[in-house]
Amino acid sequence: MQHIRNFSIIAHIDHGKSTLADRLIQRCGGLSDREMDEQVLDSMDIERERGITIKAQTAALTYKAKDGNTYLLNLIDTPGHVDFSYEVSRSLSACEGALLVVDASQGVEAQTVANCYTALDLGVEVLPVLNKMDLPQADPETAKTEIEDVIGIDAADAVPISAKTGMGIEDVLELVVNKIPPARGSREAPLQALIIDSWFDNYVGVVMLVRVVNGVLNRKDKIRLMATNSTHMVEDLGVFTPKSVARDSLSAGEVGYINAGIKELASAKVGDTVTLAAQPAPAPLPGFKEVQSQVFAGLFPVEANQYEALREALDKLKLNDAALNYEPEVSQALGFGFRCGFLGMLHMDIVQERLEREFDMDLITTAPTVVYEVVQRDGLVVRVDNPSKMPDLSKLQEIREPIVTVNLLMPQEYVGAVMTLCQQRRGVQTNMVYHGRQVRITFEMPMAEIVLDFFDKLKSTSRGYASMDYAFKEYRAADIVKVDMLINGEKVDALSIMVHRANSQFRGRAVAQKMREIISRQMFDVAIQAAIGANIIARETVKALRKNVLAKCYGGDISRKKKLLEKQKAGKKRMKQVGNVEIPQEAFLAILQVEDK
Numbered sequence: 001m002q003h004i005r006n007f008s009i010i011a012h013i014d015h016g017k018s019t020l021a022d023r024l025i026q027r028c029g030g031l032s033d034r035e036m037d038e039q040v041l042d043s044m045d046i047e048r049e050r051g052i053t054i055k056a057q058t059a060a061l062t063y064k065a066k067d068g069n070t071y072l073l074n075l076i077d078t079p080g081h082v083d084f085s086y087e088v089s090r091s092l093s094a095c096e097g098a099l100l101v102v103d104a105s106q107g108v109e110a111q112t113v114a115n116c117y118t119a120l121d122l123g124v125e126v127l128p129v130l131n132k133m134d135l136p137q138a139d140p141e142t143a144k145t146e147i148e149d150v151i152g153i154d155a156a157d158a159v160p161i162s163a164k165t166g167m168g169i170e171d172v173l174e175l176v177v178n179k180i181p182p183a184r185g186s187r188e189a190p191l192q193a194l195i196i197d198s199w200f201d202n203y204v205g206v207v208m209l210v211r212v213v214n215g216v217l218n219r220k221d222k223i224r225l226m227a228t229n230s231t232h233m234v235e236d237l238g239v240f241t242p243k244s245v246a247r248d249s250l251s252a253g254e255v256g257y258i259n260a261g262i263k264e265l266a267s268a269k270v271g272d273t274v275t276l277a278a279q280p281a282p283a284p285l286p287g288f289k290e291v292q293s294q295v296f297a298g299l300f301p302v303e304a305n306q307y308e309a310l311r312e313a314l315d316k317l318k319l320n321d322a323a324l325n326y327e328p329e330v331s332q333a334l335g336f337g338f339r340c341g342f343l344g345m346l347h348m349d350i351v352q353e354r355l356e357r358e359f360d361m362d363l364i365t366t367a368p369t370v371v372y373e374v375v376q377r378d379g380l381v382v383r384v385d386n387p388s389k390m391p392d393l394s395k396l397q398e399i400r401e402p403i404v405t406v407n408l409l410m411p412q413e414y415v416g417a418v419m420t421l422c423q424q425r426r427g428v429q430t431n432m433v434y435h436g437r438q439v440r441i442t443f444e445m446p447m448a449e450i451v452l453d454f455f456d457k458l459k460s461t462s463r464g465y466a467s468m469d470y471a472f473k474e475y476r477a478a479d480i481v482k483v484d485m486l487i488n489g490e491k492v493d494a495l496s497i498m499v500h501r502a503n504s505q506f507r508g509r510a511v512a513q514k515m516r517e518i519i520s521r522q523m524f525d526v527a528i529q530a531a532i533g534a535n536i537i538a539r540e541t542v543k544a545l546r547k548n549v550l551a552k553c554y555g556g557d558i559s560r561k562k563k564l565l566e567k568q569k570a571g572k573k574r575m576k577q578v579g580n581v582e583i584p585q586e587a588f589l590a591i592l593q594v595e596d597k
């Protein structure tokens with residue numbers, strides 16, 4: 001235990017966490033140079049393409065320190081994006097320390113601040129490291145002041161490094177050994193191992209990543225999962241270096257995997273405690289908070305006969321992604337599909353992309369929405385995650401929307417632009433603090449106004465310099481209305497959106513206009529209307545196709561016609577017939593394309 005250190009790396013996206021992790025693995029890990037692919041910790045395909053860390057991963061490193069002792073250093077990876085703060089706290093609760101990597105040319109960012117607070121709350125030692133010191137614009141002194149001012153931890157001894165050139169890596173390792181407390185726990189106590197992560201492997205079944213807090217676990221031991229009270233035999237256990245290496249036992253302080261022939265992911269719940277069936281621990285370890293979906297959207301197969309395939313694909317994805325929730329949904333317009341809950345827009349994007357890429361699904365996604373609390377006249381309070389499920393106007397007493405506290409951090413020159421953006425999104429400023437060249441502003445904002453595209457807008461108004469994090473605060477009554485879209489008089493349930501009354505006119509009109517651009521001309525006029533209840537608030541018309549345009553298509557040379565047919569075929573995949581009008585997939589997301597006033 002004296003020679004074990006468990007730690008994570010906290011960093012804002014792009015500040016160099018993966019590069020540093022790679023360096024540490026290269027220096028102390030169990031991989032040959034050939035196996036040392038570029039950035040090994042980011043393992044999923046999409047993750048690699050987007051360059052963001054999503055699932056926590058881990059690596060056991062061996063390091064011979066200057067004091068002559070050999071140490072076991074367990075690096076537990078943490079994701080860096082706002083949507084995944086839940087996984088950050090999971091990784092951190094298995095650690096005694098965390099390296100706070102700050103890009104010395106950029107300084108501190110809001111997400112890093114939030115993750116640091118999570119670490120400090122969990123009693124984790126946070127050690128600042130200044131990265132990218134090889135860059136000419138690196139400014140370590142300013143970065144140190146910012147760490148002290150904004151986060152409030154001592155940065156006098158922050159280690160200057162360059163993960164790119166390898167400068168200072170030895171110092172980082174010494175820092176880990178000397179400043180992070182040794183792993184806590186006792187080998188003699190009854191077994192308690194915390195499940196940090198679990199996933200489904202096609203060959204061995206469920207794999208559990210655990211931090212052994214107390215006791216020793218051996219191969220062939222009979223274990224009990226304390227939440228579900230189920231027992232299993234340990235078939236295999238070991239550590240990740242980051243490739244998997246089998247061991248005979250895992251003892252207190254260590255981080256490793258267990259395969260116990262479990263078939264159902266649901267029985268190996270993340271946050272549960274593993275103990276021995278023969279000598280169970282008196283109580284489980286404190287677990288994790290359950291993840292709450294913040295954003296909901298409908299996913300529908302383009303072809304109705306793909307419904308079962310979509311269900312299977314979602315079932316499989318769920319095995320790897322506990323934060324994904326779904327239940328069957330029926331839409332008049334889109335038929336059978338699923339109502340899915342996500343952590344945020346990035347999570348939704350990733351799920352959609354995986355369904356299309358890994359499972360070859362053609363999907364129609366409806367506009368994402370937050371969850372509203374609706375108070376009915378009869379006093380009943382219902383949670384509504386789907387505009388089409390909104391109780392009838394006559395039954396409504398009050399609609400409450402989720403409000404979040406948003407912390408924004410930016411260089412002074414962007415304060416004006418960012419404040420304007422927040423005010424446009426119905427934000428109310430509650431605080432503003434100057435930290436040298438950086439300014440921290442706190443706003444209370446409706447979650448609905450930030451989940452869709454606020455992050456992108458923030459980045460573009462500040463040229464990428466502003467950063468944010470947000471946390472749910474409370475439900476608050478607001479004048480929210482449902483805007484329905486009608487196509488040739490027929491209400492299309494999947495197109496309904498919830499908006500604040502003050503914006504409803506504008507949004508309704510803008511969506512109708514966007515749809516007019518997206519829906520191609522048909523043989524007849526197509527009327528697109530936006531309505532609140534029976535009140536029509538906007539109308540657009542897609543004019544009927546004139547005959548000569550059609551004639552043109554059928555004339556001319558054969559290759560052109562072929563091309564056109566091919567194009568149509570590709571386009572058709574994404575069309576949905578509503579009444580007698582063909583609506584392309586994009587139209588269901590028209591709300592996302594509406595610009596602010």
Ligand SMILES: Nc1nc2c(ncn2[C@@H]2O[C@H](COP(=O)(O)OP(=O)(O)OP(=O)(O)O)[C@@H](O)[C@H]2O)c(=O)[nH]1
Nearest residue numbers: 014015016017018019051052053080132162163164
């Ligand atoms: N010049 C310089 N560039 C660096 C250094 N460390 C990392 N980078 C570069 O910074 C970029 C981001 O580095 P990553 O390691 O992918 O960042 P990350 O924090 O892991 O990002 P996420 O995985 O998205 O959270 C890459 O292009 C790296 O090559 C450094 O010390 N110096």
